[in-house]
Amino acid sequence: MTVYLNGEYLPESEARVSVLDRGFLFGDGVYEVVPVYGGRCLRLEEHLDRLERSLAAVRIEPPLDRAGWRDMLTRLLEHNPGEDRSVYLQVTRGVARRDHAFPADTSPTVFAMVNALTPPDPAVRETGVAAVTMPDTRWSRCDIKAITLLANILARQQAVEAGATEAILMRGGRATEGAASNLFVVGDGVIVTPPKDQSLLPGITRDLVVELAADHGIPLMEAPVTEADLRAAEEIWLTSSTKEILPVTRLDGVPVGDGRPGPVWARMMKHYQTYKQQLREG
Numbered sequence: 001m002t003v004y005l006n007g008e009y010l011p012e013s014e015a016r017v018s019v020l021d022r023g024f025l026f027g028d029g030v031y032e033v034v035p036v037y038g039g040r041c042l043r044l045e046e047h048l049d050r051l052e053r054s055l056a057a058v059r060i061e062p063p064l065d066r067a068g069w070r071d072m073l074t075r076l077l078e079h080n081p082g083e084d085r086s087v088y089l090q091v092t093r094g095v096a097r098r099d100h101a102f103p104a105d106t107s108p109t110v111f112a113m114v115n116a117l118t119p120p121d122p123a124v125r126e127t128g129v130a131a132v133t134m135p136d137t138r139w140s141r142c143d144i145k146a147i148t149l150l151a152n153i154l155a156r157q158q159a160v161e162a163g164a165t166e167a168i169l170m171r172g173g174r175a176t177e178g179a180a181s182n183l184f185v186v187g188d189g190v191i192v193t194p195p196k197d198q199s200l201l202p203g204i205t206r207d208l209v210v211e212l213a214a215d216h217g218i219p220l221m222e223a224p225v226t227e228a229d230l231r232a233a234e235e236i237w238l239t240s241s242t243k244e245i246l247p248v249t250r251l252d253g254v255p256v257g258d259g260r261p262g263p264v265w266a267r268m269m270k271h272y273q274t275y276k277q278q279l280r281e282g
């Protein structure tokens, strides 16, 4: 695998980052994950918009401009040919003696790699997945795509140990999102997803689903999802760039709806697959 590190394209085994990098010492950085279908990045400008917002929020000067990001991604994908892939892209504040306050005159560390993108197991379309609820113990700026993911990792691990695929996080009596996914519920035939604020990551897949619903006349509301809404939902979905739209059919061990992926999910999934196919075909 060829990776990108600070302007160079290198075999992964030769890429080196200092132990004094603030990403390593503090988790002081931000990241993006961009899915690529048939050589084309899905919603690239939206991913770069979010990267720029994350960088601005943590006060790291953008190391590349738009044209620079696009060029780097194009070259990195050329070095790593394949069909469906995803690019992981990370910017940290850089290398400096350990001190919490920002170092003077340090340039950011920019790293990117390409991973295979494996679509969800086809069995999931028949059975869905299990999720468990748990308190959202994260900080109050969940809108920043920070590499500091300890609370998300602990939540996901707890879910896995409970035999589930994802944790659905609860804050102040409301469901915010998954440990690494956004949340949708269907009640009375209407899709509901929590509005974008500092309690959740503004997912690119989330926004695409909202847009597809509008394009195809499927009723959707951006509104808080209470614990009661979640438990009464006919359908629950989780979205992310790598998981697409996952139907949740068991919540805390209890069947969601009739315990099978629902009809609104099937309709939305069809539109999402068509969108991907159109991207592949250019």
Ligand code: PLP
Pocket: 033, 152, 177, 178, 179, 180, 181, 182, 200, 201, 202, 203, 204, 205, 206, 239, 240, 241, 242
């Ligand atoms: N929420 C969190 C906490 C995430 O980590 C992710 C993605 O990893 C998402 C939501 C989904 O975002 P996207 O659709 O941009 O992948």
